[in-house]
Amino acid sequence: MALFTINRYLGEVEDSESSRESRAKALLAKLQEQAKAREQSISHTANKDDDHQDNIAKKKKRKSEQQETEGEQLKAKKKRHVRESEATDEGVSTTTKKKKRKTLSIDNSSANTGDDESDTEKSAEITETIKGELEESKETPIDKAHAENSASQTGFHILGGFEEKTTQKVKRVLPQWLSQPGVIQKDIKSNLVPVNEVPGLCPMLLKKLEANGIQNFFPVQAEVIPAILNSVSSELLVGPGGYRPRDICVSAPTGSGKTLAFVIPVIQALSKRVVCEVRALAVLPTKELAQQVSKVFSSYAEGTGLKVVMITGQKSFAAEQAALSKSRGGVCCSLADIVVATPGRLVDHINKNNNFSLRHLRFLIIDEADRMIDSMHQSWLSQVTKAVYKIQGDQQMLVLKRTLPGPITVASLSPPQMPLQKLLFSATLTQNPEKLQLLDLHQPQLFSSTHNSTDSSTQNQETFHFPQSLSEYYVPCTLNKKPLIILHFLLRLKFSPALCFTNSRETAHRLYMLVKLFGGVDVAEFSSRLSPSERQKTLKDFEHGKIPLLISTDAAARGIDINGVKCVINYDAPQYIRTYIHRVGRTARAGKAGSSFTFLLNVQEKRFLQMVLDAGSPGIQRHMVLPETLKSMEPHYEQTLVELGKVVKEENAKKRF
Numbered sequence: 001m002a003l004f005t006i007n008r009y010l011g012e013v014e015d016s017e018s019s020r021e022s023r024a025k026a027l028l029a030k031l032q033e034q035a036k037a038r039e040q041s042i043s044h045t046a047n048k049d050d051d052h053q054d055n056i057a058k059k060k061k062r063k064s065e066q067q068e069t070e071g072e073q074l075k076a077k078k079k080r081h082v083r084e085s086e087a088t089d090e091g092v093s094t095t096t097k098k099k100k101r102k103t104l105s106i107d108n109s110s111a112n113t114g115d116d117e118s119d120t121e122k123s124a125e126i127t128e129t130i131k132g133e134l135e136e137s138k139e140t141p142i143d144k145a146h147a148e149n150s151a152s153q154t155g156f157h158i159l160g161g162f163e164e165k166t167t168q169k170v171k172r173v174l175p176q177w178l179s180q181p182g183v184i185q186k187d188i189k190s191n192l193v194p195v196n197e198v199p200g201l202c203p204m205l206l207k208k209l210e211a212n213g214i215q216n217f218f219p220v221q222a223e224v225i226p227a228i229l230n231s232v233s234s235e236l237l238v239g240p241g242g243y244r245p246r247d248i249c250v251s252a253p254t255g256s257g258k259t260l261a262f263v264i265p266v267i268q269a270l271s272k273r274v275v276c277e278v279r280a281l282a283v284l285p286t287k288e289l290a291q292q293v294s295k296v297f298s299s300y301a302e303g304t305g306l307k308v309v310m311i312t313g314q315k316s317f318a319a320e321q322a323a324l325s326k327s328r329g330g331v332c333c334s335l336a337d338i339v340v341a342t343p344g345r346l347v348d349h350i351n352k353n354n355n356f357s358l359r360h361l362r363f364l365i366i367d368e369a370d371r372m373i374d375s376m377h378q379s380w381l382s383q384v385t386k387a388v389y390k391i392q393g394d395q396q397m398l399v400l401k402r403t404l405p406g407p408i409t410v411a412s413l414s415p416p417q418m419p420l421q422k423l424l425f426s427a428t429l430t431q432n433p434e435k436l437q438l439l440d441l442h443q444p445q446l447f448s449s450t451h452n453s454t455d456s457s458t459q460n461q462e463t464f465h466f467p468q469s470l471s472e473y474y475v476p477c478t479l480n481k482k483p484l485i486i487l488h489f490l491l492r493l494k495f496s497p498a499l500c501f502t503n504s505r506e507t508a509h510r511l512y513m514l515v516k517l518f519g520g521v522d523v524a525e526f527s528s529r530l531s532p533s534e535r536q537k538t539l540k541d542f543e544h545g546k547i548p549l550l551i552s553t554d555a556a557a558r559g560i561d562i563n564g565v566k567c568v569i570n571y572d573a574p575q576y577i578r579t580y581i582h583r584v585g586r587t588a589r590a591g592k593a594g595s596s597f598t599f600l601l602n603v604q605e606k607r608f609l610q611m612v613l614d615a616g617s618p619g620i621q622r623h624m625v626l627p628e629t630l631k632s633m634e635p636h637y638e639q640t641l642v643e644l645g646k647v648v649k650e651e652n653a654k655k656r657f
Contacts, residue, residue: 178431181446182227184252185219186465188591192216200229202268208300209264218257218590221264223447224250228265231421247422247441249369251429251448253465254585255561258425262365263296269362270337271304277360278324280338283380285371287312287342287532288539288560293367294340301338309336313345314532317352320345325355332357343372343380350387358387359402362418366439368558369424370578373435381439388420427585428464428578463616464581470588471595473623474609482571482599483514484630484637486549489597490521492629495567496548501583503572505529505553511571512551513647518640526552557582561589570598573608577615597623 185191194216195201195209209215217225231245252258266280273279282297284290294310301308311320325334332355341349349356364384366372389404402417422441429448430436436444449465466472477485489495502508505527512525524538524547535555542550543562550556551571557579565587574580580598587594598620600608612620 174431175433177444177446178433181251181448182223184223184250184256184447184449186253186449187468188218188256191219191222193219193222198222199226200233200268201225201264202271204271204304205264205268205300208303212299214260220250220252220256220258220447220449221261224248224258224261225265227445227447228262228423229268232265232269244419244442245421246443246445247424247439249424249429249436249441249444249446251426251446253449253467254427254582255467255589256427256449257590258427259293259296259367259561262367262423262425263293263300266338266363266365267297267300267304267306270306273306273337276307276337277334278336278339278356278358279360280363280365281346281358281361281384282338282340282365282367283343283346283372283384284340284367285342285558286555287314288535288556289368289558290340290342291536292561297338297340306337307335308338308340311339311341311345311349313342317348320349321353321355324349324353325357327355347380347383350383358384359390360418361388361420363421363423365423365425367425369426369439370428370430371426371558373430373438385440428581463614464577466581466617467585467588467594469591469593470584471593472584472598472612472617472620473595474598474600474605474620475623475625476602476605477599477625479601481625481630483511483518484633485599485625486511486569486571487515487518487521487633487637488625488630489567489569490549495569495595497542497545497564498549498567498569499542499556499562499565499586500549500551500569500571501557501574502551502553503574507572508551508553510644510648514640514644515549515551517643517647518637521549522547523549523551526550526556528553528555554579554583557586560586562586565589566594568594568596570596573598573600573604577611580612581615 195206195214198217198221227248250258250261262282270279282290282293284293290310290312291314294308297308309320309323311324315323324336324339325332327333334357339346350358361384389402422439424439424441475485486498486500490498500511502511508525508527509529512523515521515523524542526535526538526542530538538547538550539556539560539562541547543564545564556562568584568587570580570583574583584594584596587596598608609620
């Protein structure tokens, strides 16, 4: 039993120095008590039996001499092996070697003893062994490599002692089309291209561009328009079976002219159509964006016979249904060539409007593509694909049969088909191949103004291109001084018109009420609290200069082109870099100058500044507003806060009833 105990102790002694010492001391004390008890029992037996007293004394003397001899041998061995471990670098644990030798010594001594007296002598040997082990653990540090070798030699599994390994950063490996995009020049003003130098444009569109005052194309337009027109260079919307043009992805800064880059080639490609069918579908995340794109399409489709219809829910479902199609002699006829839609309303018409057909769809345009990818949980894209390749009863009567793309065979190459081409546009297009895979792109071609970093420290970070004429600032402030700083910007620094962003519609409404109660500034709010018609009117008033300050949620952050915005104020710091890029992109559009100010609390500064710099910002400057400049406004501001509290209580009371 004693041997099992000491072996178990020796197996666990490597855990840690402190725990080893404490357990060894506890075991030593226990063994000493057992030894004393056995000695008392032997002594008591010796007094009863005087005949064996001399023999016991002789045995004790013999064993005592044997212990002294073996103790001297153990000490000599210990010193010798300590010197060997210091002189060699073989990775063998000195501690384990000594434990093994001590265990063998104890086994040998136990084999030569017997009777009750042997237990006493054995306990004495164990006591000496543990004492030596404690001294050895203090003198010799345990090396991790030695511990591993000792574990393999003694057969004990030693816990702990793991080597700390540094995890290597995974280098991002992108597909070739992402890593080697077509380059779009960043400097808009220095890289303007005359419209008559862009190949493939028809005279009709050249006249329309000239009538709209457009004499030069921006870099993104000069690159993307010829690429789209090349897919319909034969002026036919069909091709041999199996033919599929490359899908096109465009990542360019806000205000660089992406909308016109897809409107012009789509209008030209469809201008010679004979039968009216839905051949182009533009999907956008918000009603305001859809309305803006629909307006541009209608402007350039005028005089071509092409019909543009918008389905976003601003009208009733029946009104939209009537605008899309009608029946003539029992046959349903399409009234739309180009449809501009939001995802939810589009899905409603696919599922509920039997007269809505996408079998002739040639172009699928996805604007603000990164946000549209995030909304894939609505399954709008899969439903569009099913509607495009839907087999109907009269499909057999069609000259051009449409089948879902698959492996190219002799049978699939024979009948001509109309291919579906996807056109993606975004200022912050993701470079995550897994997300892009959701779009099922066919041999995509990327045009980008952002170059992938070759620096290993930033290789796994997505970078974006900021408008070149944008000046970025951040304003350190406290929570209760934010509204005062906005009033200071507008009343004293004359930063107007200014577009102010908040992170929630509740914050936007309260800030709107506070500025309104303070007075001196005409202000309006823009959020989901307003109806679509109210939001449309608000944007018009702001664009025409009637409202110098518009307080908005991120509903106005994406894609909306508002002329004349000189200043963007981030009242609440955005949590994500994409949100920041889209917000500040409402100013400094089309090469014009603009400024952005982000209010930062002390706890937000470090994270936000690092996020912006990692994204490729050319530099964000510090703009200090001294407390002395706000003192004269503080008394009136305090009174306004009291009034605001009353107004909020009244509004909450009305909501309850």
